[in-house]
Amino acid sequence: MSSAFPLSPRTLFNYLAAKKALDSPVPTFPWYDSGWLYQYVAAKMLIERVRPKLLSEFMTTFDCLRTDPKFEVRKLDRVFNDEVMIQIRETIRSMPADANEYTEIEKFGRIVVHNHPFFTYLQKTVLPLVSELAGELVEPSYNFLSLYSKLGVCEPHMDAPDAKWTLDLCIEQSDAWPIHFSRIVPWPEQFAYQGEDWQTYLKQSSDLQFRSFSLEPNEAVLFSGSSQWHYRDSFPGDGFCHLLFFHYIPKGMDELVRPANWPRVFDIPELARVVGTHPKRSRVVRALRRAAKRLSLTK
Numbered sequence: 001m002s003s004a005f006p007l008s009p010r011t012l013f014n015y016l017a018a019k020k021a022l023d024s025p026v027p028t029f030p031w032y033d034s035g036w037l038y039q040y041v042a043a044k045m046l047i048e049r050v051r052p053k054l055l056s057e058f059m060t061t062f063d064c065l066r067t068d069p070k071f072e073v074r075k076l077d078r079v080f081n082d083e084v085m086i087q088i089r090e091t092i093r094s095m096p097a098d099a100n101e102y103t104e105i106e107k108f109g110r111i112v113v114h115n116h117p118f119f120t121y122l123q124k125t126v127l128p129l130v131s132e133l134a135g136e137l138v139e140p141s142y143n144f145l146s147l148y149s150k151l152g153v154c155e156p157h158m159d160a161p162d163a164k165w166t167l168d169l170c171i172e173q174s175d176a177w178p179i180h181f182s183r184i185v186p187w188p189e190q191f192a193y194q195g196e197d198w199q200t201y202l203k204q205s206s207d208l209q210f211r212s213f214s215l216e217p218n219e220a221v222l223f224s225g226s227s228q229w230h231y232r233d234s235f236p237g238d239g240f241c242h243l244l245f246f247h248y249i250p251k252g253m254d255e256l257v258r259p260a261n262w263p264r265v266f267d268i269p270e271l272a273r274v275v276g277t278h279p280k281r282s283r284v285v286r287a288l289r290r291a292a293k294r295l296s297l298t299k
């Protein structure tokens with residue numbers, strides 16, 4: 001049956017409602033890697049408008065990606081044997097220049113390499129250990145090698161849940177470089193601090209109970225990056241720090257951690273209007289607003 005008008009009145013209503021939801025302000029967050037949370041909040045706002053009865057189910061479906069508040073960072077004194085550590089360092093030294101990704105030199109002072117086959121293999125070998133320490137069965141999500149220079153820094157942030165669990169392994173370094181973790185907190189959907197000094201605000205928040213860990217080569221920490229604020233201050237020395245990050249998700253959650261799948265997973269096609277959007281665009285808007293404000297002050 002063909003129709004001159006391809007959308008049913010109900011579908012048309014939903015799309016118009018979704019458009020209206022998108023036009024209303026969706027909160028954005030200042031830390032890097034907040035795009036997932038932005039999409040989650042936008043999706044909730046949209047569902048509340050177009051399918052309010054499904055909102056509760058949508059939210060509880062993500063419970064397995066939240067972290068038990070009782071979890072504490074685990075320090076590992078020796079992850080691999082000496083032979084494997086030598087292999088890792090040899091792999092780094094013999095890596096072709098075109099394997100390196102240079103997009104994070106300015107912001108982090110680091111070169112990264114994602115999902116190298118040898119590191120992907122190693123990530124799988126420690127699955128049982130990570131499952132035991134995390135207190136749940138996990139599967140690999142992604143990994144990356146991080147070659148920090150003396151300009152290294154990692155400002156406070158919270159990861160997306162495709163990195164619910166992270167094993168941060170020290171490979172080689174010129175100086176020990178502490179990493180700081182908050183306690184487990186709920187996803188900061190209500191993060192409202194608007195100051196330009198939001199990093200200092202977070203670091204000095206006594207409620208977050210930051211703890212510091214220093215790693216030596218072949219030592220690692222397992223933490224829950226999507227429910228713990230974490231950061232490294234500017235690198236303390238004049239040398240380097242090479243770290244390997246193995247990210248894991250609860251077993252079977254591969255579909256759910258990717259917002260692009262949500263319209264299909266939840267059978268809510270209208271969600272396609274909000275997933276795939278990125279807060280960077282909103283950051284540009286905020287920067288323009290700040291510029292406009294400064295101009296109006298100088299008038």
Ligand SMILES: [Fe+2]
Nearest residue numbers: 158159225230
């Ligand atoms: Fe992180």
